[in-house]
Amino acid sequence: MLTNVTTAPSARLEGVSKFYETAAQRVTALKDMSWEVSPGEAVALMGPSGCGKTTILNLLGGMDRPTSGAVFAGGENIGAMTERELENYRLRKVGFVFQFFNLIPSLSALENLELPMLMAGMRAEERRGRAESLLDTVGLKATGYKRPEELSGGEQQRVAVCLALVNDPPIILADEPTGNLDSANAKIITKILVDLARERGKTVIVASHDPKAVESFPRVCHMRDGLIERVS
Numbered sequence: 001m002l003t004n005v006t007t008a009p010s011a012r013l014e015g016v017s018k019f020y021e022t023a024a025q026r027v028t029a030l031k032d033m034s035w036e037v038s039p040g041e042a043v044a045l046m047g048p049s050g051c052g053k054t055t056i057l058n059l060l061g062g063m064d065r066p067t068s069g070a071v072f073a074g075g076e077n078i079g080a081m082t083e084r085e086l087e088n089y090r091l092r093k094v095g096f097v098f099q100f101f102n103l104i105p106s107l108s109a110l111e112n113l114e115l116p117m118l119m120a121g122m123r124a125e126e127r128r129g130r131a132e133s134l135l136d137t138v139g140l141k142a143t144g145y146k147r148p149e150e151l152s153g154g155e156q157q158r159v160a161v162c163l164a165l166v167n168d169p170p171i172i173l174a175d176e177p178t179g180n181l182d183s184a185n186a187k188i189i190t191k192i193l194v195d196l197a198r199e200r201g202k203t204v205i206v207a208s209h210d211p212k213a214v215e216s217f218p219r220v221c222h223m224r225d226g227l228i229e230r231v232s
Contacts, residue, residue: 011203012035013033013069015034016033016066016068017032018030018064018226030052030226030227033052033227035228038203040201042204044208045207046208046220047209048209049209051224056205057174057175059078060073060205061090061094062078062089062094065079074170093170095163097175100180101159101180103160105147107147109135109151113135113159116163117166130166132144134166135162137162138161138162139158140158143155152185153180154181154182161177161192171203172203174204175206175207176208177193178210183212186210190213190217193206194218219231
């Protein structure tokens with residue numbers, strides 16, 4: 001379904017620990033974790049809430065920094081980037097898919113997709129053409145002018161996947177992307193994400209607590225208490 005194969009960098013954690021301080025205690029999210037995802041690989045992080053899987057996505061996405069250790073994407077040390085460098089990294093190098101779609105209600109599907117391309121300096125005709133092409137790849141060619149409230153949950157999440165792809169980032173991070181969907185739509189979204197790695201060479205990392213949502217992923221890393229317990 002998705003073509004145009006590209007080369008993706010790997011994502012890597014080297015001896016990463018992450019602690020969060022509260023008024024009462026120090027919370028350990030990750031414990032001296034080393035982990036790598038190969039270019040073009042689709043990997044799922046599986047485990048209960050609080051096990052550290054979302055923390056990994058936040059670190060790889062440049063939304064948080066490790067307490068110790070180093071986080072790399074494509075050979076670049078994300079934790080050592082300046083805030084300006086992180087902004088550019090989040091805009092161009094990584095795409096996010098969230099559980100709650102993260103679409104702007106007042107904009108149409110096409111306008112939602114065009115906004116980050118506008119921020120990246122893309123010309124108007126190129127923005128519109130790319131947005132229409134992405135919607136077509138996920139079966140939503142006819143819904144581009146509808147606002148999010150006019151779309152079903154499954155349709156909104158497919159738009160959200162397109163939103164993650166608009167600037168053609170090499171890394172896609174998805175946090176519970178099927179959490180608000182029924183089983184039929186969850187299968188559609190899961191297939192799209194796995195195909196992004198298989199057919200377009202994206203490095204795809206998905207966090208989920210639902211075994212059915214990750215059963216088609218080639219590698220599933222099972223986490224507990226800030227560590228990977230086993231891989232299946």
